[in-house]
Amino acid sequence: MQQAPHDPSRRSFTALTGLAALGGALGISPRFAHAQANASAPAQNAATRPARALRFAHFTDLHITPDRPSEPGMKKAFETAQADGIEMILTGGDLIMDSFATKREQVDREWALLHKLFAEHCKVPVEHCLGNHDIFGFCLSKAGLEGDEADFGYARALAELKLAARWRSFDRNGWHFIVLSSVERDPKDECGYLAYLNDEQRAWLEADLAATKLPTVVVSHVPIVTVTPAVRGGETERKNDKTVISGGLVHLDAPTVHGVFRKAGNVKLVLSGHMHLIDRCETDGVTYCCSGAVCGGWWKPTKTYCDPTYALIDLNTDGSFDYRIKPTGWTNS
Ligand SMILES: [Zn+2]
Numbered sequence: 385m386q387q388a389p390h391d392p393s394r395r396s397f398t399a400l401t402g403l404a405a406l407g408g409a410l411g412i413s414p415r416f417a418h419a420q421a422n423a424s425a426p427a428q429n430a431a432t433r434p435a436r437a438l439r440f441a442h443f444t445d446l447h448i449t450p451d452r453p454s455e456p457g458m459k460k461a462f463e464t465a466q467a468d469g470i471e472m473i474l475t476g477g478d479l480i481m482d483s484f485a486t487k488r489e490q491v492d493r494e495w496a497l498l499h500k501l502f503a504e505h506c507k508v509p510v511e512h513c514l515g516n517h518d519i520f521g522f523c524l525s526k527a528g529l530e531g532d533e534a535d536f537g538y539a540r541a542l543a544e545l546k547l548a549a550r551w552r553s554f555d556r557n558g559w560h561f562i563v564l565s566s567v568e569r570d571p572k573d574e575c576g577y578l579a580y581l582n583d584e585q586r587a588w589l590e591a592d593l594a595a596t597k598l599p600t601v602v603v604s605h606v607p608i609v610t611v612t613p614a615v616r617g618g619e620t621e622r623k624n625d626k627t628v629i630s631g632g633l634v635h636l637d638a639p640t641v642h643g644v645f646r647k648a649g650n651v652k653l654v655l656s657g658h659m660h661l662i663d664r665c666e667t668d669g670v671t672y673c674c675s676g677a678v679c680g681g682w683w684k685p686t687k688t689y690c691d692p693t694y695a696l697i698d699l700n701t702d703g704s705f706d707y708r709i710k711p712t713g714w715t716n717s
Contacts (some may be wrong), residue, residue, distance in 0.1 A: 434700035438557040441465040442603070442695040444476025444657025445677035447517065448498045451481070452683035453716060455501065457692060460714035461678050462505040468696055468710070472508055472556065474563075476657035476675060477515025477605030481682075483540065484516055485523035485575055495544050511554070512545045514538065515605035515658065516567045516577050516632070523575035538565070551585050553592050559699045560598040560650075562589065566606035566635060579606035580637040586644070593648040599703035600651045607656035608635040609642060609672040611663045633658070645670050653697070653705055660689035662709050673707055685716055 443461065448454045465473065480494035502510065520540035521527035529536055535543060538550055550565035565585065570576035581589060593600070613629045635641060645651040646668045653671050660677040676693035680686055692714050698706040 434702045434704055436698050437559060437701045438699045439470050440472040440474055440697055441470045442474050442476055442655050442675045442697060443678050444675050445478045445660055445679055447478055447481045447679040447682055449481035449494050450497050454683055457683055457714040458501045459505050461694060461712035464713045465694055466507055470508055473510045474603055475512045476603055476655060477513045478517040480518060482517045483520045485526035487528050491520060513563045513603045513605055514541050514565055519567060522569055522577060555598060558598060558701060560596045560600040562592060562600060562602045564602060564604040566604045576632060578631045579635045581641060590644055597650060601653045602651055603655040606635055606658045607674050608638050608654055609665060610634055610674050611665050612659040612661040612674055616661060652703060662690050676709060678712060683716060
């Protein structure tokens with residue numbers, strides 16, 4: 385998600401109101417809605433609990449920068465998740481604060497800190513997903529690029545993370561993982577972007593799912609299906625008695641992509657970030673979860689966005705899963 389200029393809380397009186405209303409309905413404050421969500425998870429005794437195949441953390445929206453307290457915040461997040469016994473971290477994109485509209489010298493600093501933090505504190509394998517802020521210089525004028533540089537666009541992040549392609553899949557412990565790449569340039573807005581799977585990626589997704597019968601986890605940076613626009617402001621607005629959601633906020637091709645998942649029949653869990661809000665919704669047997677943000681409100685105190693969070697996920701051998709939102713334990717309030 386694009387950060388509001390200067391003050392992340394500025395744009396979201398509407399969102400705060402919506403969250404407050406939601407929290408009020410639940411009898412809880414919005415900042416701690418995730419804790420209540422954890423508490424409401426159905427209890428299972430040991431005899432009926434399915435066997436676990438893999439425990440991993442979904443870390444989304446890290447927004448690492450040396451200019452805000454990312455270093456203690458990330459250190460705490462790694463410590464907390466690893467104390468939970470995770471065997472892998474699956475990131476959700478927006479790994480660095482920004483390279484979409486930021487000059488090279490600053491982008492260099494942010495990637496350098498990311499590598500330092502993962503090297504020093506991450507003890508488990510990592511699989512990365514890319515977000516809008518990880519794309520180098522789509523906003524040419526603000527990034528000071530021409531667009532013909534060797535590391536322009538996705539090339540920089542792929543090289544930094546030693547990834548061969550924007551999207552990919554892999555198997556682990558009897559589950560299939562699909563990592564999507566949601567963000568494309570907006571032909572009408574040099575500094576904008578749109579969320580959808582381009583034709584090549586959509587065809588690849590259909591073929592990839594057709595080739596596996598394993599229960600499947602999908603991760604995209606931008607949500608494909610989400611209820612969060614209903615409770616936030618910013619790019620969601622009412623126009624002429626219609627609710628209009630920005631094409632950069634939620635996948636424009638959600639009906640198509642959900643149709644692919646439904647047809648495949650084995651997509652169990654679809655993870656996203658981007659919103660810095662938490663939700664979970666299920667349709668046609670597919671559960672969509674937006675996992676908040678490891679940076680909370682971009683490493684600043686926030687009453688509008690979520691506290692620093694990650695998702696702790698157990699994948700089970702019977703194809704079921706357990707999904708919990710957890711505080712990283714780092715606060716800046
Ligand atoms: Zn984003």
